[in-house]
Amino acid sequence: MDSNSASPQKRRQFSLEFKMRAIGAVEAGVSKGTLAKELCVSPSTLSTFLMDRAKIEAGIVCNSLGPKRQRARLIDFQDVDRAVFTWICEVRSRNLPLSGPIVQKKALAFASSLGFPDFTASNGGPTIPSHYLVT
Numbered sequence: 001m002d003s004n005s006a007s008p009q010k011r012r013q014f015s016l017e018f019k020m021r022a023i024g025a026v027e028a029g030v031s032k033g034t035l036a037k038e039l040c041v042s043p044s045t046l047s048t049f050l051m052d053r054a055k056i057e058a059g060i061v062c063n064s065l066g067p068k069r070q071r072a073r074l075i076d077f078q079d080v081d082r083a084v085f086t087w088i089c090e091v092r093s094r095n096l097p098l099s100g101p102i103v104q105k106k107a108l109a110f111a112s113s114l115g116f117p118d119f120t121a122s123n124g125g126p127t128i129p130s131h132y133l134v135t
Contacts, residue, residue: 014041019049019056026050077119083110 018039025035026046036043049056084107091098104121111119 012041014045014049016056019052022046022049023053023056077111077116079114080107080111080116080119083114 022035022039022041026032030038032043032046036046039046084103087106087110088098088103107121108119111117111121
């Protein structure tokens with residue numbers, strides 16, 4: 001068989017909820033091989049879920065990550081993000097205009113006051129980043 005004719009298996013991402021259901025099934029006594037076939041995942045993927053169990057449970061329990069979330073990456077400067085978000089909510093409640101450069105300057109000021117000298121404010125595109133918008 002020609003190596004180019006075999007289609008590579010597509011990478012899949014699984015939600016934390018899916019991973020917890022798989023872990024629960026293994027704990028209930030379902031064999032890993034049977035469960036891997038049922039869920040259409042490789043046995044090594046299932047083993048990775050089991051190995052990362054503490055991280056998966058911690059993400060769901062402390063509500064830092066929603067159960068539908070697929071990636072567990074968090075932002076690097078959560079304190080700065082929280083401060084900027086609070087400030088934006090306050091400014092928007094007074095119906096004052098905001099722009100990207102204003103938000104960047106304020107983010108740099110918060111980072112400086114919170115002791116993050118290596119913080120750099122991103123451009124965020126032509127408007128305020130969507131996770132700052134309150135609808």
